[in-house]
Amino acid sequence: MAAATGAPISINRRMIAAGTFILFGLIDIFVFGLFAHHGDATFVLTVSGSPVSVHVPAAPVAYVLGSLSIAIGLFRTVTDPGPVVKRLSIAAVLLFFVISLLCWAYAGSAIPLNVVNLLQSTMNLSIPLVLGALAGCMCERSGVINIAIEGQLLLGAFAAAVVASTFGLWLGLLTGSLAGGLLGALLAVFAIRFLADQIILGVVLNVLAAGLTGYLNDRILVTRPDLNSGLTFNAVKIPGLGDIPIIGPIFFDSTIFLYIMYVMIVLVQVGLFSTRWGLRVRAVGEHPTAADTVGIRVLATRYRNVILGGLIAGIGGAYLTVGSVGTFTKDMSSGLGYIALAAMIFGRWTPLGATAAALLFGFANSLQATLSTINVPIPSYILLMAPYAATIVAVAGLVGRVRAPAADGKPYVKA
Secondary structure: OHHHHHHHHHHHHHHHHHHHHHHHHHHHHHHHHOOOOOOEEEEEOOOOOOOOEEEEEHHHHHHHHHHHHHHHHHHHHHOOOOHHHHHHHHHHHHHHHHHHHHHHHHEOOOOOEEHHHHHHHHHHHHHHHHHHHHHHHHHHOOOOOOOOHHHHHHHHHHHHHHHHHHHOHHHHHHHHHHHHHHHHHHHHHHHHHOOOOHHHHHHHHHHHHHHHHHHHHHHHHOOOHHHHOOOOOOOEEOOOHHHOOOHHHHHOEEOHHHHHHHHHHHHHHHHHHOOHHHHHHHHHHHOHHHHHHOOOOHHHHHHHHHHHHHHHHHHHHHHHHHHHHOOOOOOOOOOHHHHHHHHHHHOOOOHHHHHHHHHHHHHHHHHHHHHOOOOOOOOHHHHHOHHHHHHHHHHHHHOOOOOOOOOOOOOOOOO
16 A cells, blocks of 8 residues: 555656756756857856866857756656666756856856856855754754754854954854854753753744844944954965865865865764764664663763764854954854755755755855856846755755654653
C-alpha cells in the first residue's frame, strides 16, 4: 500500500522539477534572449592589471542555454535519475539561468562585468551564512533545533564592534564568538533542562537579541560613538596561493574570517562524520535512548554541541562588523540567520551541503548588489528580494524530500 501511494508522489515531484526546468529555459529564451540589447556582453576576469575580457553574444547564448534547460526538463519528465544527476541538473539549470541573466543585463553595456569581483563578493557575503549553517548543523545533529542563529549573529556583531573599538580587533572577534555562545547556552538550558518548545524558544531569543542590541545601540552607542568606531580587519593575502590568476583573489586574498570559515568547514565535516565524537553526536540526534543505553551522555552532548554552535555563529556575527562595515547598526543581520537555517536544510543537515547552499544564497545577494549598479530595467526592491526569493525557491521547490535527524526538536527525559 505504501508503494502504491509513494509512486504518484514521486512522479508528481519529478514533474514539478521538470516543469520548473522548462520554465527557466523559456525565461532564458523569451525574456533574456528576445529582449536582450544589441551587442555583446563583456566579462572581465581580472581584479587589477591587464584585464582579460571575454565578449559573449548575448541573445544567441541565452537561446542556447534556454534550449539546454528545456532539454534537461524533458529528460526529467521521462526518467528518474539518481541523486547525483538530480543535483547536477539543478546546478546546470541555475547556472544557465544566471549566465543568461548576466548576458541580458550587460548586453551592449559600456560597463563590463568583473567576474572575479562578483565571486569575491560572493565569498565574503557567504561567510555569516556558512558559519550560521554550520552552527545549525552542530545543534540539530545532536537533536536541538536552533532557530536562534539570527540572534546569535546579531549579538555577536554588537559585542565584536564594542569590544574591538575599546580593546582591539582580535579581542572583539573573540568576544563576538563568546556572545553567540552565551545565547547558545541560554538556548541549551531552556531547551534541554526546562524542555521548552525549541522553535518558539528560538524565536523568543531572536527577539531578545534584537531588542537588547537595539536598546543598547540607542542608549550607549549613539551617545558614545567611540564605542562604535568602525575598526575592521585588513585583507590577508596568502603568499603564492593569492597570486594564482582568477582563483587566488577569490579564495586566498581576504580577511581572516574567510580562512576561519575554511577551518570551520573542515573541522565540522570531519568532526561529525569521521570521528568517534561525531558518531556519538549523530547517535544522540537519531536515537537518544539507544545512545544513553550504551553509555553516551545525551544531555551533556546536546549542551556541548549547542554551545559550540553558538560560538561558531558568533564568529559569523563578528564578521558583520569587524570583518565588513566596522560599525554596528540595529538589526544589521537582516534575516541572515534564517537564510543560514534554510541553507542547512537545503544542504540536508550536512556541513558540505550547507556550505554549498550558503554559497548559492551568497551569490544571489552579490548578484543583486552588482545588478543594482547598472541600469537594468528591474525595480530595486525586486533586486533586494533576490536572496530571499532564492531561499524560498530552493527550500520549497528544489530541496526535494529531506529527513532531519530523527530526534531533532524532541526533548530527552531519562527514564
